Amino acid sequence: MYCVSVTVFDFVNQKGGVGKSTSAVNFAGQLALDGNRVLFVDTDPQGTALDWSAARVTAEHPTLFTVVGYPRVGLHKELLEMSRGYDHVVIDNPARATDIPRSNLLAADVVVIPVQPSPADIWATAEVLKLLDEASVFKEDLISVFLVSRRIVGTQLGKSVRAALAGSTPKVLDATIGQRIVYAESFLEGQTVTEVDPASAAAEEIRDLTRELVNLNG
Ligand SMILES: Nc1ncnc2c1ncn2[C@@H]1O[C@H](COP(=O)(O)OP(=O)(O)OP(=O)(O)O)[C@@H](O)[C@H]1O
Numbered sequence: 526m527y528c529v530s531v532t533v534f535d536f537v538n539q540k541g542g543v544g545k546s547t548s549a550v551n552f553a554g555q556l557a558l559d560g561n562r563v564l565f566v567d568t569d570p571q572g573t574a575l576d577w578s579a580a581r582v583t584a585e586h587p588t589l590f591t592v593v594g595y596p597r598v599g600l601h602k603e604l605l606e607m608s609r610g611y612d613h614v615v616i617d618n619p620a621r622a623t624d625i626p627r628s629n630l631l632a633a634d635v636v637v638i639p640v641q642p643s644p645a646d647i648w649a650t651a652e653v654l655k656l657l658d659e660a661s662v663f664k665e666d667l668i669s670v671f672l673v674s675r676r677i678v679g680t681q682l683g684k685s686v687r688a689a690l691a692g693s694t695p696k697v698l699d700a701t702i703g704q705r706i707v708y709a710e711s712f713l714e715g716q717t718v719t720e721v722d723p724a725s726a727a728a729e730e731i732r733d734l735t736r737e738l739v740n741l742n743g
């Protein structure tokens with residue numbers, strides 16, 4: 526239903542706690558629910574997505590997508606082989622690291638930079654933008670976007686972050702992720718927000734995110 530070749534989505538930001546793992550897992554889950562075979566590569570030594578997957582097994586939910594750990598440099602050399610038989614790959618990155626994200630960028634098609642709507646978080650993107658700059662020398666076709674994440678629902682902060690990043694490269698996705706308790710609760714159970722309640726606002730924003738990201742590579 527989407528493009529034929531494997532697309533590699535890379536969720537990266539050296540700033541910690543911005544929602545990389547949460548948005549990456551829910552996005553991967555939506556791709557899977559839409560009928561895609563998804564490989565999720567957790568390159569964070571912290572293993573957040575692996576923990577999500579283990580919680581899922583404990584709760585006896587059927588497998589939604591494959592999660593593998595690769596907490597080291599070198600994914601760009603192995604991903605082609607690893608991704609055989611899958612439609613899409615989603616990579617989660619560690620915070621406060623450089624070598625692993627740098628290697629992962631070389632494997633990526635679409636780079637998603639989750640950013641919380643706060644000045645400190647916007648300034649902190651300088652680090653990831655530097656890595657992107659380096660990678661673009663090797664990868665001219667790399668697509669990169671900001672994703673406003675953990676937006677406090679009902680506040681204007683989401684709008685002001687959009688204004689602060691307006692006209693920026695990378696561009697800001699229209700889809701945003703709200704700060705909602707269901708993201709934390711569902712994660713603990715090894716589920717996605719869509720599985721918990723497909724009619725929820727959270728599920729709606731994850732569907733919007735998925736549609737927009739898939740179409741970027743369209
Ligand atoms: N949209 C959201 N709504 C509510 N809670 C959220 C949301 N996104 C993330 N969280 C919570 O914030 C914390 C950090 O989120 P997450 O692990 O996704 O960030 P991260 O960028 O992957 O962090 P790290 O840099 O440590 O890998 C978690 O406890 C998570 O449950």
Ligand SMILES: [Mg+2]
Pocket residue numbers: 545546547569573617618
């Ligand atoms: Mg994480």
